[in-house]
Amino acid sequence: MQNFMEEGLELSLKESLKRIQEGILTGTSYFGIPALKCPLDAWVYQEIITRQRPDVILEIGNAYGGSTLFFAHLLDLLGHGRVIGIDISHENIAEIVKKHPRIHLMEGNACQLNDQVYTLIEQDEQVLVIEDSSHTFENTLNILRLYSGLVKPGGYFIVEDTICHHGLVTSPELGPYEAVESFLKEDPTFFPDRELEHFFITWNPKGFLKKRSNG
Numbered sequence: 569m570q571n572f573m574e575e576g577l578e579l580s581l582k583e584s585l586k587r588i589q590e591g592i593l594t595g596t597s598y599f600g601i602p603a604l605k606c607p608l609d610a611w612v613y614q615e616i617i618t619r620q621r622p623d624v625i626l627e628i629g630n631a632y633g634g635s636t637l638f639f640a641h642l643l644d645l646l647g648h649g650r651v652i653g654i655d656i657s658h659e660n661i662a663e664i665v666k667k668h669p670r671i672h673l674m675e676g677n678a679c680q681l682n683d684q685v686y687t688l689i690e691q692d693e694q695v696l697v698i699e700d701s702s703h704t705f706e707n708t709l710n711i712l713r714l715y716s717g718l719v720k721p722g723g724y725f726i727v728e729d730t731i732c733h734h735g736l737v738t739s740p741e742l743g744p745y746e747a748v749e750s751f752l753k754e755d756p757t758f759f760p761d762r763e764l765e766h767f768f769i770t771w772n773p774k775g776f777l778k779k780r781s782n783g
């Protein structure tokens with residue numbers, strides 16, 4: 569494995585993505601808490617959140633909570649909004665995340681919590697949905713169907729890790745990318761906003777779904 573960039577300048581993009589993924593899975597943190605996210609994408613999220621000032625960020629799949637805290641801190645800086653975090657288990661979530669006043673955690677299968685989530689959100693609130701849970705085709709498509717109704721025109725539903733088999737060879741074979749393609753056929757009110765892939769490298773190719781302004 570190459571350890572330093574200057575020794576790896578001849579690596580292919582495919583090999584470089586693999587190398588970055590190893591870094592994401594083993595050593596990326598926010599505020600001292602593991603955050604399993606490509607930092608280039610986290611910066612794009614910051615751009616979306618600052619521009620849109622969502623009322624609610626719904627993060628599906630929180631793991632240790634590093635990303636959840638990152639969103640809450642951005643909302644602190646904006647002085648607006650709250651985070652709803654769903655995970656099958658919050659066993660590994662850091663105390664600082666549990667105690668943050670803008671964060672509301674819900675434990676359980678996201679595919680069964682949609683009715684409860686909808687009761688926590690007002691009709692006119694803009695919601696940024698970030699799906700980062702099991703990455704199987706069925707689960708991702710189900711979550712798109714269940715939660716896309718929360719996104720208002722001009723807002724975003726981000727499906728993470730569409731890079732599975734579209735940049736990285738990692739399971740499952742049919743995953744988020746294919747779920748996005750199926751969903752877009754069902755619901756033309758969304759389209760992939762590929763301008764948000766402006767760093768070129770992203771773990772979410774075709775995954776930044778924007779709700780059309782007339783959608």
Ligand SMILES: C[S@@+](CC[C@H](N)C(=O)[O-])C[C@H]1O[C@@H](n2cnc3c(N)ncnc32)[C@H](O)[C@@H]1O
Pocket residue numbers: 602603604605628629630631632633634635654655656657676677678679700701702707
């Ligand atoms: C990739 S991790 C999330 C990483 C986190 N978003 C971050 O950026 O640090 C995936 C998480 O999704 C959770 N998960 C998997 N399937 C789920 C489901 N159906 N509903 C809720 N959570 C789920 C897992 O328990 C796991 O903690």
